[in-house]
Amino acid sequence: MRGMLKYSLAALLLLSLLPVDPAPAFGQSVEAERGRSGLPIPRFVSLGTNEARMRAGPGRDYPAKWMYVREGLPLEVVDEWGIHRKVRDPDGQEGWMDKALLSGARTGMIVGKVTTARARPELDAPPVWRAEPGVIVRVQLCESGWCRVQVDGRAGFVKNLDLWGVYKDEEIN
Numbered sequence: 001m002r003g004m005l006k007y008s009l010a011a012l013l014l015l016s017l018l019p020v021d022p023a024p025a026f027g028q029s030v031e032a033e034r035g036r037s038g039l040p041i042p043r044f045v046s047l048g049t050n051e052a053r054m055r056a057g058p059g060r061d062y063p064a065k066w067m068y069v070r071e072g073l074p075l076e077v078v079d080e081w082g083i084h085r086k087v088r089d090p091d092g093q094e095g096w097m098d099k100a101l102l103s104g105a106r107t108g109m110i111v112g113k114v115t116t117a118r119a120r121p122e123l124d125a126p127p128v129w130r131a132e133p134g135v136i137v138r139v140q141l142c143e144s145g146w147c148r149v150q151v152d153g154r155a156g157f158v159k160n161l162d163l164w165g166v167y168k169d170e171e172i173n
Contacts, residue, residue, distance in 0.1 A: 035080035037099075044165050045087075047073040048103030054095035058084035065095045072136045074107045074165030090164045106139040106172060108149060108163035117156025121146030128156040139165065142172040 035041045050071045053064040058081040068089075075097075079086035084096045090109050110131045118125035121144065129151075131137070137149035137158075146157045147166055160166045 035077070036082075037080055039077075041080065042076050042078050044074055044076050044106060044167075045085075045102045046105050046107040046165075047071055047075060047101065048105070049101050052097055052101040054087065054089070054093065054097055056095060058082065058086070058096045062096065066093060070136070072105070072107045072138075074109055074136070075102065076165075077102075106165065108137050108139050108147065108165035109133075110135045110137065110158075110162060111164045112162060115158050115162040117149065117154075117158050119156065121148075121157040125157070129154050131158075137163070139163070139172060142166055142170055147172070 033040060047068055047070060050069055052068045054066040054068065055062040056065055066089075073089065075087040075089055077085045078088055078094065081096070083099050085099050085102060086094060086096050087102070088094045090111070110133050112133060114133070115131050116127045117129050117131065119128050131151065135151060137151045140148045140150055140155070142148075142160055145160055147160050147163060148155060148157050149163070160168065160170070166172070
């Protein structure tokens with residue numbers, strides 16, 4: 001019994017010398033908020049090429065699940081493994097892509113209904129153009145629930161809820 005107490009005290013002493021991290025919220029580790037790249041997870045990116053394969057796993061040895069042929073398509077990075085990123089597309093499909101196929105340029109896809117872009121971020125502002133679901137726009141900034149977007153040389157403001165590729169409360173400058 002005395003020998004066991006000696007080892008228990010030694011173990012306690014060793015544990016007390018280890019650095020203590022603050023307790024993560026809701027049982028998540030701090031690493032769950034940042035990937036190995038140091039960038040936040042999840043985050044939105046866009047497809048940086050006209051042709052890219054989404055694979056079943058992180059590497060060329062995994063079978064291709066989908067072939068994407070739409071440069072600028074918004075994708076959500078949900079995990080990282082080396083040079084590969086697990087991404088989710090606007091339809092909810094998930095798979096892995098080499099980070100070289102992705103771009104940090106922010107784009108959004110019009111979703112739900114035909115959306116009216118306005119001259120100012122106000123519901124009663126004059127309309128400047130309309131876009132159907134599936135149209136990809138370049139996101140220039142987002143603030144207070146509105147995003148300034150551009151497509152084919154035309155810019156306007158749309159509600160961020162009409163875009164897939166921007167988080168609900170996200171601000172982009």
